[in-house]
Every structure is written in C-alpha cells, then in structure tokens.
Amino acid sequence: MAEGKKYPLPTRAQLEAYIEQEGRTAGSLIAGFMLSTETVPWLEEAAERHPDDPRVSAMMLMVARGLKQPTDEWVRRMQENDPKNSLGWCNAALDAFKAGDVESGLDALEGAASRGRPHMYPQEISSEVTKACKSAGFDSLYAETLGMAHLPIGQISVLMELAQHMKTGPAEAKGPAIESLLALTQSLKKPTERAGLVEKLISSSIERTIVNSSEWYEEMPGLDMTAAELQERNSTERAATSALIKEHRRLLPTLSDTEMKQYLRRIAVEGEFNAMQWVVQTKGGNQ
Structure with missing residues (x-):
C-alpha cells in the first residue's frame, strides 16, 4: 500500500x-x-x-x-x-x-x-x-x-525503552541487562520463528545501542564474540536487510493476484521479512 x-x-x-x-x-x-x-x-x-x-x-x-x-x-x-x-x-x-x-x-x-x-x-x-x-x-x-x-x-x-534504561541505568545492572536484551534480540531474529521486518530492524538497533555503550574488547554474553565483532556482524546484517528491502520494493509490483495472496498469507504466518525473501527468491531470477 x-x-x-x-x-x-x-x-x-x-x-x-x-x-x-x-x-x-x-x-x-x-x-x-x-x-x-x-x-x-x-x-x-x-x-x-x-x-x-x-x-x-x-x-x-x-x-x-x-x-x-x-x-x-x-x-x-x-x-x-x-x-x-x-x-x-x-x-x-x-x-x-x-x-x-x-x-x-x-x-x-x-x-x-x-x-x-x-x-x-x-x-x-x-x-x-x-x-x-x-x-x-x-x-x-x-x-x-x-x-x-x-x-x-x-x-x-x-x-526500545528497555535498551535505553540499560544504557542509562546503574553500572552494576548493565551486564545482566545486556545479557537478557541480547537473548531477546536473538529470539527476534530466529529463522525458524515468524520474522517481522520491524522486529529485525529493532533488534539491530538494540544491538547497536549495546555496542555503543560497551568497550570494543568486551565479551558479549551468550554470543561468544566481542562488542567489535558484534558491531561487524550487525553492519553486515543491516546492509543485507537494506538490499532486501530495495529489491523487494522493485519486485512487489510484478506479483500476480495469486502471488500477492500467497505473499500476504506468508506475511500473516511467517512475518514480513520471510515473505519479502520469498518475493525476491521467487521473482528475482525472472527479471
């Protein structure tokens, strides 16, 4: 729309x-x-x-x-x-x-x-x-x-508010808050779950907030990587998501009515992100 x-x-x-x-x-x-x-x-x-x-x-x-x-x-x-x-x-x-x-x-x-x-x-x-x-x-x-x-x-x-409280809260609470927030961001990005585009973008934003409030050498709890490595992964994922959004926007008008119904049902069941990937995988090779 x-x-x-x-x-x-x-x-x-x-x-x-x-x-x-x-x-x-x-x-x-x-x-x-x-x-x-x-x-x-x-x-x-x-x-x-x-x-x-x-x-x-x-x-x-x-x-x-x-x-x-x-x-x-x-x-x-x-x-x-x-x-x-x-x-x-x-x-x-x-x-x-x-x-x-x-x-x-x-x-x-x-x-x-x-x-x-x-x-x-x-x-x-x-x-x-x-x-x-x-x-x-x-x-x-x-x-x-x-x-x-x-x-x-x-x-x-x-x-988003929880991430801000982690950033401005007391120092002794920062470590446990980061661990829990990172666990939540990973749950938002699980490929086996319903993947909403907004959730993907927000999880990326929360990760950036965590990285920016950490020292580069700090270990990120539960991820087996440092803040610097998380920043690199985050940047790669953001670039891939941006490319997906651009290609999806280009290909969406080419869907037939039948394909559009499939797309909308995929959004309802699988989430916008997975549905967008389906559009690109289905139509990208035909353009």
Whole structure:
C-alpha cells in the first residue's frame, strides 16, 4: 500500500454489524478497534467482557503505555493468561526500571529472556481484521492487505525503552541487562520463528545501542564474540536487510493476484521479512 495514500476502511456501522454477528468476541472487538477511524470504545468493551484474553491484555498494555496510564493490571493478566509470551515480563521489567527498582527489573528481564520473543498475536489479529473487512464487502485480496497493514507492534516500543534504561541505568545492572536484551534480540531474529521486518530492524538497533555503550574488547554474553565483532556482524546484517528491502520494493509490483495472496498469507504466518525473501527468491531470477 502506497505511503500517504488513504484507503477505504469499513464504516462504524459495518464494524458494529460484524462485531454483533460474531457475538462480540474479543477478536471481533479488537478488529473493530484496529480498523476504526473514530473514537469507539470497542477495546474498553473487550477489556470488560474478556479481561483474561491475552490478546486483550496485549492491546491494553500497548494503549496504556501510549497514554502513560497504569499498566499493573494488564501486566499481571498477561503473565497469568499467557506465561509463554515474554511480553508480560518485558512490560514488568520496564515498569520496575521506571520505578527505580533495578533488582525487580533485572529479574523480570531475565524472565522475559527465558521465554523468547515478545509478540502481539499477529496471526490472530490479522485474521480477525481480514474477516471484518470481508464482512464489509471488500474483496479477498484487499481484505487480506488490510489485515496485514493493521498489525499492532506494541512490543517494539517496550524493547526500545528497555535498551535505553540499560544504557542509562546503574553500572552494576548493565551486564545482566545486556545479557537478557541480547537473548531477546536473538529470539527476534530466529529463522525458524515468524520474522517481522520491524522486529529485525529493532533488534539491530538494540544491538547497536549495546555496542555503543560497551568497550570494543568486551565479551558479549551468550554470543561468544566481542562488542567489535558484534558491531561487524550487525553492519553486515543491516546492509543485507537494506538490499532486501530495495529489491523487494522493485519486485512487489510484478506479483500476480495469486502471488500477492500467497505473499500476504506468508506475511500473516511467517512475518514480513520471510515473505519479502520469498518475493525476491521467487521473482528475482525472472527479471
């Protein structure tokens, strides 16, 4: 979808009809919230009706952070209702660091690292948004495009803030914080996981923050390399990602409708980065 251009979205009435048709489920209310251009309390309703749905907790955390509202309740619910998702522990760590409780922050950050990548349920939310758009009469390809375009990325700002707290926090906390943050960045880059482009870029940015706050000869915990070696690897990966973005942008308009549907489904299942690689591998040799 071209940057800066406005695209049609379901109306408030169409979204309300879809939500009612679906029985006002958590997913339908989240889809309404993601697609609405008006201030409609669908997310608040989701929080009231489905407080223990982890997708609701994730969305409430994202909104609360943006509005600088308390997050305690949703951190707790996130941890209780999806203990495998490190998102709750990342948010707990950030809250603790902001409150000056370094020990609790490091404990929560270690808990996050042990659980792997934080996520905002991209497949589920993309599917719900696509369904809502189809119910409004949009064709399948356009509905799937909107589903891909309306993915929440609240985990990104949390990770960036954690990196900044590592940089400015007390010296004794730096080593443990670096170890946990590096573990999280590696989880974001695992080739076997759903790979989002924004996550790739953010993990690279966090690594640069860590390198810039370290001595070149320092060993990077868990990576078996020095800060200088991590910097070199990071630069190589950034150059490769930049080249991929450029080639993907060139080749994307050449996809047929069938290929575009495959591409969008790959984004939903595998993430933007893997889907972009598929485009380049599929179409690059034919140009």
